[in-house]
Amino acid sequence: MSAHRGRRARGAAFAAAVPLMLVAACSSGAGSAGGEDGEIRMMVNLTDNLDQAYWEKLVKPFEDKTGLKVKIEGPTGKSVAESFPQQLAAGTAPDVIQSIFPDDDTAPELVDLSDEPWAKGTPMFDEYAMGDKHYAVGVGTQTQSLIYYNKSAFEKAGIAEPPTTWAELADGLAKLKQAGFTPLQTAGDFQTGLQLQQIYHPTLNQLHPEWQTSVADDKLTVGEAYEPAFQMYADWIDKGYITKSDVGLSPSQADGNFTAGKVGLYTNGSWFAATLNQVKDLPFEVGVFSPPAADGTSYPGPQGATMANPYMVHQGAADADGAKQLVEFLVTDPAAIEAQLGSDGVFRKDADREQTAVDSQIQAILNDAPELVAVGEGQGNVRLPVTGFNPKFTEVAQSLYTGASPADAAKAIDQWVDENR
Structure with missing residues (x-):
């Protein structure tokens, strides 16, 4: 240890x-x-x-x-x-x-x-x-790393199957925007950082297995681990795949936008299923898939879970x-x-x-997951050397909405870890 x-x-x-x-x-x-x-x-x-x-x-x-x-x-x-x-x-x-x-x-x-x-x-x-x-x-x-999607939106946008690679996801987001949907629903509060972690778990844990331990052992920094995700997220903001004003929404408002049929994709955990199951007369059929994985990695990737x-x-x-x-x-x-x-x-x-x-x-995603991996600060023996990571990560992710660069975000999270470990 x-x-x-x-x-x-x-x-x-x-x-x-x-x-x-x-x-x-x-x-x-x-x-x-x-x-x-x-x-x-x-x-x-x-x-x-x-x-x-x-x-x-x-x-x-x-x-x-x-x-x-x-x-x-x-x-x-x-x-x-x-x-x-x-x-x-x-x-x-x-x-x-x-x-x-x-x-x-x-x-x-x-x-x-x-x-x-x-x-x-x-x-x-x-x-x-x-x-x-x-x-x-x-x-x-x-189960943390899930993407819920509107099957009617996919059909109208001409998307045949859920994406399994980041390139396919980017193509799908562009098609959803062109079809008049919010491509990817986000929210403020805790959800901004949580969603970015959720969608990146399957890739991050293949590129850097047990990455929290690597950070604790000074073999990796959080910034190095997450800068590619910050870059991807910043690109989505710049291209309008994420609505900038969504950072001001509460998670419940974001839930409502998805259930109203305005949204193509919504990253969330398994607990969102309970919300969906309580909604009567949804105007579309809901699909769920494991997030895409980076080129050169396997799909489906490890599933973030608690x-x-x-x-x-x-x-x-x-x-x-x-x-x-x-x-x-x-x-x-x-x-x-x-x-x-x-x-x-x-x-x-x-x-x-x-x-x-x-x-x-x-259930099928959980059954097929090759591995269940630690999320956020980690758990058990796979842990970061700091506490309070999730709120800080959300703060850093939200800075991308106001013009911070991916490099700035990576530097900010590393500085915080160094000061608090």
């Missing part, structure tokens, strides 16, 4: 940092606040569709089978990411934690699941290893065995998996389940 990686907290784990000495003060030896006897506390992110009733229904078969009681708790702060480190510091951490990942500070507080036979076959188990330890297990994946519905077990759990049994149930029981798949764009490779037309296309 690179010496750079231990300097600060990593990954998508926590929005609020907790001093290491505070976390250490409530290590596994200090025990847990715990619940009543035979009760397992599980903290989850509660949403409009994944509400308290959903979670209680999900764990009910486990309770009936084991006689254990599961207490579903929402975050005490804004999110699980914020609440878990606060509760660790206070000595009130739950037994099972859903929706977040370990980092260098909190990993010592979690149970290593490496030797659990049931854990080894779960999605992206090895991709989320830290060193030789495995603290998180998940139900499925959220573990979905991850679970972790706190070492200080009052009933560690019961907590592990609960997590085993959530990620291996067929009915529990079925209940969690499809929610918020959660898919599982080779899953056999009834799906919508859009979902089935995403």
Whole structure:
């Protein structure tokens, strides 16, 4: 592991940092606040569709089978990411934690699941290893590198098949513009940088496998890795394939433009399928394909992905065995998996389940992906030597709308990494 990686907290784990000495003060030896006897506390992110009733229904078969009681708790702060480190510091951490990942500070507080036979076959188990330890297990994946397209727009523009190379994509964007469509829908907020990463994952991870590790080991810079993507993006802006004013749109407004039939292509993750599946009477048929790959590389390329519905077990759990049994149930029981798949764009490779037309296309892309690769700051052992990468990358990508050159963008992201590693 690179010496750079231990300097600060990593990954998508926590929005609020907790001093290491505070976390250490409530290590596994200090025990847990715990619940009543035979009760397992599980903290989850509660949403409009994944509400308290959903979670209680999900764990009910486990309770009936084991006689254990599961207490579903929402975050005490804004999110699980914020609440878990606060509760660790206070000595009130739950037994099972859903929706977040370990980092260098909190990993010592979690149970290593490496030797659990049931854990080894779960999605992206090895991709989320830290060193030789495995603290998180998940139900499925959220597939990041997808391009949704309007099949009617393609037909009107004379595009027979989804592009598989960058040259074919450029040709298709030109035809869509000529046909009167927004060729490629973009948006502001977090989505600007995210979309550029998503569409470039399959190429980047062939040109520079495990590129985050290469940056951490000083063998590559982020600017070197992404300058070709910045150049491509700047060309699309200059040619009008991307509408400059779209950088001022919210992601929900961009979603609406696509579902209204005004757009040819829209880069997004698997979670967008849930939005599409809720829209009644779409004015066109939606297609989905894996992004094109650069000349000299294979198609389809590696698929950017993240573990979905991850679970972790706190070492200080009052009933560690019961907590592990609960997590085993959530990620291996067929009915529990079925209940969690499809929610918020959660898919599982080779899953056999009834799906919508859009979902089935995403399932096929996931099944055919030659590899699932780390996105953004990275995950597990494949990580950048900085935190906060995605917001900065979005800022740099948005500078291309206001005249920054690809070289300027590459220099800016490298300067930020050097200052923050």
